Amino acid sequence: MRNIKIIVEYDGTKYNGWQTQKNGAGIQEILTNSIHQVCSDVEKINGAGRTDAGVHAFGQVANFYTDCRIPVKKIPNAINMYLPKDIVVNSAEEVDGDFHSRYSAKGKKYMYIVNNSPIRSALDFYREYYFPYEIDYKKMKKAAEFFEGTHDFKGFMASGSSIKDTVRTISKIQIKKRDDGRIIFNFVGDGFLYNMVRILVGTLLDVGLGKIEPEDIKSIILSKDRKKAGKTVPAQGLYLMEVYY
Amino acid sequence: MRNIKIIVEYDGTKYNGWQTQKNGAGIQEILTNSIHQVCSDVEKINGAGRTDAGVHAFGQVANFYTDCRIPVKKIPNAINMYLPKDIVVNSAEEVDGDFHSRYSAKGKKYMYIVNNSPIRSALDFYREYYFPYEIDYKKMKKAAEFFEGTHDFKGFMASGSSIKDTVRTISKIQIKKRDDGRIIFNFVGDGFLYNMVRILVGTLLDVGLGKIEPEDIKSIILSKDRKKAGKTVPAQGLYLMEVYY
Numbered sequence: 001m002r003n004i005k006i007i008v009e010y011d012g013t014k015y016n017g018w019q020t021q022k023n024g025a026g027i028q029e030i031l032t033n034s035i036h037q038v039c040s041d042v043e044k045i046n047g048a049g050r051t052d053a054g055v056h057a058f059g060q061v062a063n064f065y066t067d068c069r070i071p072v073k074k075i076p077n078a079i080n081m082y083l084p085k086d087i088v089v090n091s092a093e094e095v096d097g098d099f100h101s102r103y104s105a106k107g108k109k110y111m112y113i114v115n116n117s118p119i120r121s122a123l124d125f126y127r128e129y130y131f132p133y134e135i136d137y138k139k140m141k142k143a144a145e146f147f148e149g150t151h152d153f154k155g156f157m158a159s160g161s162s163i164k165d166t167v168r169t170i171s172k173i174q175i176k177k178r179d180d181g182r183i184i185f186n187f188v189g190d191g192f193l194y195n196m197v198r199i200l201v202g203t204l205l206d207v208g209l210g211k212i213e214p215e216d217i218k219s220i221i222l223s224k225d226r227k228k229a230g231k232t233v234p235a236q237g238l239y240l241m242e243v244y245y
Numbered sequence: 246m247r248n249i250k251i252i253v254e255y256d257g258t259k260y261n262g263w264q265t266q267k268n269g270a271g272i273q274e275i276l277t278n279s280i281h282q283v284c285s286d287v288e289k290i291n292g293a294g295r296t297d298a299g300v301h302a303f304g305q306v307a308n309f310y311t312d313c314r315i316p317v318k319k320i321p322n323a324i325n326m327y328l329p330k331d332i333v334v335n336s337a338e339e340v341d342g343d344f345h346s347r348y349s350a351k352g353k354k355y356m357y358i359v360n361n362s363p364i365r366s367a368l369d370f371y372r373e374y375y376f377p378y379e380i381d382y383k384k385m386k387k388a389a390e391f392f393e394g395t396h397d398f399k400g401f402m403a404s405g406s407s408i409k410d411t412v413r414t415i416s417k418i419q420i421k422k423r424d425d426g427r428i429i430f431n432f433v434g435d436g437f438l439y440n441m442v443r444i445l446v447g448t449l450l451d452v453g454l455g456k457i458e459p460e461d462i463k464s465i466i467l468s469k470d471r472k473k474a475g476k477t478v479p480a481q482g483l484y485l486m487e488v489y490y
Contacts, residue, residue, distance in 0.1 A: 009367040056368060076364060088367040119321060122254040122333040123301060123372070 001065045004075065005095045008060040011086040013126045013236070017053040018060070027051075027087060031062065034082035038075070039068035048101040048243040049108060052195075054235035056127065059109075059242040063101045099245075107171070107244040110187045110197045113237045114205070117181030128182065129201075129237035135208035137177055143207040144173040146217035147200060154224040156200060157193035158232065166193060166224075175204070186241075195232050202230030246310040249320065250340045253305040256331040258371045258481070262298040263305070272296075272332060276307065279327035283320070284313035293346040293488040294353060297440075299480035301372065304354070304487040308346045344490075352416070352489040355432045355442045358482045359450070362426030373427065374446075374482035380453035382422055388452040389418040391462035392445060399469040401445060402438035403477065411438060411469075420449070431486075440477050447475030 010027055020026035028047050035042045048061040070078060075092035083089070098104075113128040115121055120130040147170055154166040170189040177183055185204070187197050203220070206212045212220070212230070220228045255272055265271035273292050280287045293306040315323060320337035328334070343349075358373040360366055365375040392415055399411040419431040430449070432442050448465070451457045457465070457475070465473045 011368045011370075058368070080365065085365070085370040086367050088365055090364050119335050120325065120330070120333055122331050123256045123303070125256075125330040127368070 001067055001097070003063055003065055003095050003097050003099055004072065004092055005061060005063045005099060005101065006075070006079075006092045007090045008057060008062055009088050009090055010057050010060065011127075012051060012054050012056045014086060015053065017055065018047050018049070018051045021053075027060075028062075030084065030087060031079075031089075032064075034079050035064060037082045038070065038078045039064075039066040041068060042066050046101045048105050049240050051238075051240055052235050054126070055238045055240065056236075057240040058111075060240050061101045061105075061243040063095065063099060101243070104245050105191075105243050107188060107190045108192065108240065109242040109244070110192065111239040111241050112185040112187075112197060112201045112233070113239070114183040114185070114201070114233075115181060116183050126236050129233050131205060133209060135183070135205070136210060137175070137183070137208065139210070139214050140204045140208045141175050143204055143212070143214035143217050144175055146214065146221070147173055151221050152224060153193055153196055153221070155220065155226050155229050156196050156203070157226070158195035158199075159226050161194040163193060168193065168196070173200075198232045198235070198238060199226075199229050201237075202233045204230070205233070206230040246312055246342070248308055248310055248340050248342050248344055249317065249337055250306060250308045250344060250346065251320070251324075251337045252335045253302060253307060254333050254335055255302050255305065256372075257296060257299050257301045259331065260298065262300065263292050263294070263296045266298075272305075273307075275329065275332060276324075276334075277309075279324050280309060282327045283315065283323045284309075284311040286313060287311050291346045293350050294485050296483075296485055297480050299371075300483045300485065301481075302485040305485050306346045306350075306488040308340065308344060346488070349490050350436075350488050352433060352435045353437065353485065354487040354489070355437065356484040356486050357430040357432075357442060357446045357478070358484070359428040359430070359446070359478075360426060361428050371481050374478050376450060376478075378454060380428070380450065381455060382420070382428070382453065384455070384459050385449045385453045386420050388449055388457070388459035388462050389420055391459065391466070392418055396466050397469060398438055398441055398466070400465065400471050400474050401441050401448070402471070403440035403444075404471050406439040408438060413438065413441070418445075442483060443477045443480070444471075444474050446482075447478045449475070450478070451475040 016024040020029045045062045045064040076089040079089045115128045115130045150169040152167050172188040174186040261269040265274045290307045290309040321334040324334045360373045360375045395414040397412050415434040417433040421429045
């Protein structure tokens with residue numbers, strides 16, 4: 001069977017996340033149904049990251065097995081015909097049989113957008129976190145350096161999560177200020193725990209507000225105590241940008 | 246009475262345009278109701294431009310008369326509390342009694358976004374016109390120069406319109422190509438006829454496709470024939486950027 005890898009972009013605003021929940025269809029299900037229209041033997045696809053309700057993606061990756069003979073170049077447009085306007089397949093390629101979008105992933109890149117302007121945006125409200133408070137940008141950059149490297153991020157995981165191995169490596173955190181009042185956070189790492197990026201941003205904003213000093217990040221990580229870290233910022237500012245293999 | 250001028254931003258996707266229609270409330274009505282919550286004597290506001298269903302604004306201007314004593318600086322946040330997330334008042338100032346957002350306007354700036362990438366965007370679908378065909382960008386720029394200046398734009402007006410004086414001055418048309426495949430059109434003029442910007446963009450795209458030569462624009466304008474101009478491109482790519490006084 002052929003193994004097809006696709007890169008998917010979506011606006012997560014209207015969806016209950018990647019996976020189907022009791023209260024509504026997930027993006028995975030909608031995408032699977034559309035692929036099934038093109039390749040009728042496809043009943044199931046694998047996704048690289050289970051994004052939450054409201055989270056967006058520019059570079060979600062999925063793969064599926066099929067015997068259908070459509071040329072790989074024609075796959076994106078063929079699937080896109082059946083997708084709603086807020087989900088799109090940007091590219092497709094044929095990969096080795098053992099490629100799995102989730103288990104083969106070596107790392108991921110997430111972006112988080114904070115709107116630090118005095119007034120909320122009407123056009124971008126559901127694509128960013130409106131946070132109009134005075135922020136010390138330099139302190140946030142300094143604090144970010146303490147997160148880089150390999151640490152046990154147990155304190156930066158949603159409290160309900162049952163994951164045992166909470167050690168992760170963050171290879172790079174970039175924070176950029178844009179002229180339009182937005183602060184763009186980029187996180188690259190080998191993997192992220194449940195809600196980890198949103199808790200990291202919440203903690204960095206606490207540093208920006210002066211509630212936490214950059215040097216305190218070290219002891220907060222070591223404490224492994226969720227309560228010592230900042231709050232979980234809203235899903236609507238988060239984007240899955242890229243999955244590395 | 247005080248005369249208050251406000252600048253309003255909105256995502257027009259969900260609305261039937263600025264004015265209320267049979268099939269749904271307009272942005273003007275929603276805004277008026279929110280202002281009424283703050284200044285209970287306000288029953289009516291004037292808008293600078295009657296944007297159509299699906300058209301967006303970064304710089305719509307409105308004004309209203311009131312005896313309420315709220316400090317002008319507090320007006321934006323006070324109104325924004327009552328507005329839906331896709332409409333926002335960005336600023337407010339007190340102006341002379343004879344200022345009228347529509348009749349005092351000396352000019353306007355509109356932007357139109359064309360997505361000229363091979364694949365449609367999921368995150369920006371309702372904010373641009375997806376047009377994946379090969380375009381001669383230089384020809385479009387040359388054609389745009391023929392539109393600049395004072396002309397009778399009768400052929401570039403929606404055919405149902407009853408306006409008599411169809412002479413308008415376009416002071417500047419800018420066309421920029423962005424790295425992400427978007428083409429940004431900017432139009433500055435003393436005023437625009439009904440659907441004029443959308444017909445101008447449709448005509449420029451016909452030039453880009455090679456259907457019309459840049460030099461033909463002159464005779465198309467002179468013909469005053471709507472059928473000789475290009476089609477009306479969709480509302481979703483259009484933004485009212487600024488109103489000049």
